[in-house]
Amino acid sequence: MDIPPSDDAWALRFVDAGRRVEMDGETRWLLRGVGGRVQAGTAVAVIGPSGAGKSTLLSLCNLMQTPDAGEVHVFGREVRDWDVRSLRRRVGLVMQQPVMLPGTVRDNLVAAARLHGAPEPDVSAILSEVGLPPELAERPARDLSGGQKQRIALARTLVNRPDILLLDEATSALDRESAAIVEALVMRRVREQGLTAVWVTHDLEQARRIGDEIWLVAEGCVVERGPAAQVLAAPRTAWGRRFLLGTAAEEADGAPAGRDEGMLAHGTEHREEGTRG
Amino acid sequence: MSLWALAWTLVFVATAMGLSMWRRLGLEKDMLIAAVRATVQLMAIGYVLKFVFRVDHAALTSAMVLLMSAVAADNASRRGQRLAGRFWRVWMAVMSTEIVTLGFLLASRVIPFQPAYVIPISGMIIGNAMVASALFLNRLRGEAQARRDEMMVLLTLGATPRQASRHVVKAAVKASMIPTIDSTKTMGLVQLPGMMTGQIIAGADPIQAVRYQLLIVFALIASAAFTTMVLGALTYGRLFNEYLQPVV
Structure with missing residues (x-):
């Protein structure tokens, strides 16, 4: 059953949530003991070193990965109690690697509508919203540049009109101007339409701009959480001070062991500059 | 086809085994097993089919x-x-x-x-x-x-x-x-x-x-x-x- 978005509801609530993997006969926690709430209609910037568990955190919200411990609630309902398809329509995810579906740009942009038997959206309007020319509609999607693909991936997700938008490094392949267009588009939806955004970024300046709250994830735990100004200016933990003040960025990058966050993080090169802020 | 004529076709298997031995492929045993299995399986199915056709x-x-x-x-x-x-x-x-x-x-x-x-x-x-x-x-x-x-x-x-x-x-x-x-x-x-x-x-x-x-x-x-x-x-x-x- 769908639950309507509500201003006074928590869009997301994590209760001691965790996710583990078995590797070489050993259990490794990608994420452990995560607690916290995200107010509907706000934007949370998730920052932290590579392999910290940020992408895993996102994938628990739309059940692309299942929590192995604790609970994750979306609009008051635990993710496993949702009809999965309804949940994923309500909680959109823009992946780090912008994978294009076969066919043209138009095919990609109308994919969500076709999946749900909904009327096809105005492709030209969508393209202009993400700063791309309407002529692009009939181009094979695989021929686009990385930056164009990333914007198409975002637009493709927005066609579903999600109430929560999860962005995993969604502007990492974009130049400054294109990144600003995407950022403005998402934040306009947050401020004017009550969209809730959870945005994983390595760019601390971006985190400062977009985040009503900032969550710092390190070694599979949320080590700092609070209003952006407070977290960035006066981190409370040693981890926060090390990461945010950049006194030991190399150490921070090396600290969380092992591979990156499961299925959502394949083949990514994180930008060191972003982590040093 | 008589059984005698059929037996003559074993020459093919023997030739293949001979070539395998000559080139040291080590396949002679597999060839022999394959030939025996095929013979037994096909003869068996032949008798089964004969029975099924007769009962109809x-x-x-x-x-x-x-x-x-x-x-x-x-x-x-x-x-x-x-x-x-x-x-x-x-x-x-x-x-x-x-x-x-x-x-x-x-x-x-x-x-x-x-x-x-x-x-x-x-x-x-x-x-x-x-x-x-x-x-x-x-x-x-x-x-x-x-x-x-x-x-x-x-x-x-x-x-x-x-x-x-x-x-x-x-x-x-x-x-x-x-x-x-x-x-x-x-x-x-x-x-x-x-x-x-x-x-x-x-x-x-x-x-x-x-x-x-x-x-x-x-x-x-x-x-x-x-x-x-x-x-x-x-x-x-x-x-x-x-x-x-x-x-x-």
Whole structure:
């Protein structure tokens, strides 16, 4: 059953949530003991070193990965109690690697509508919203540049009109101007339409701009959480001070062991500059 | 053919074994086992068929077809190891193909319901369905792995398992039908099919033999298409868990 978005509801609530993997006969926690709430209609910037568990955190919200411990609630309902398809329509995810579906740009942009038997959206309007020319509609999607693909991936997700938008490094392949267009588009939806955004970024300046709250994830735990100004200016933990003040960025990058966050993080090169802020 | 004449053909096996020994391929033992197994299996099936043809009872003929389909399903389901419940799925695909294809031939009176017609033609239909099923299961896994990112995108947009795996199943169906289509294209040019050859050697009119062979060829194309599509419909759901996450 769908639950309507509500201003006074928590869009997301994590209760001691965790996710583990078995590797070489050993259990490794990608994420452990995560607690916290995200107010509907706000934007949370998730920052932290590579392999910290940020992408895993996102994938628990739309059940692309299942929590192995604790609970994750979306609009008051635990993710496993949702009809999965309804949940994923309500909680959109823009992946780090912008994978294009076969066919043209138009095919990609109308994919969500076709999946749900909904009327096809105005492709030209969508393209202009993400700063791309309407002529692009009939181009094979695989021929686009990385930056164009990333914007198409975002637009493709927005066609579903999600109430929560999860962005995993969604502007990492974009130049400054294109990144600003995407950022403005998402934040306009947050401020004017009550969209809730959870945005994983390595760019601390971006985190400062977009985040009503900032969550710092390190070694599979949320080590700092609070209003952006407070977290960035006066981190409370040693981890926060090390990461945010950049006194030991190399150490921070090396600290969380092992591979990156499961299925959502394949083949990514994180930008060191972003982590040093 | 007399047993004496048949015995002479062992010269071929001996020649192959001799060549293997000469080139030190180490295949002599395998060749001997293969020759003995083929002889025992074919002689045994020859006597079984003789008995079934003589009794000429619908129940016995049906039992033979069921046995063939079970062996075929067991063989084909050895592929796709990670797909649970694959034996029953393959068996259902093979049997539904057999029922539709043979049912059409019987209903349209192309062949009579006699074991001498039903069993060999069923054998060819089921054998072809078995090969197509094995190829399908093999390719399904490969395609699902190759197109995992695409499936993930569709799932995040709220796709059903059927929608998310549509391209995967389509590619696996196409790939598993290619051998049947290719062998049909070259039939008569590259090889003379076994059934036709057998009939001609046994003294049948070549034109009649060709007609029967064409019947089989057409039935086999349908059987490959039908089997893989039924199997696709029965297996795509196994690519996902209860939370619609890919498991392959």
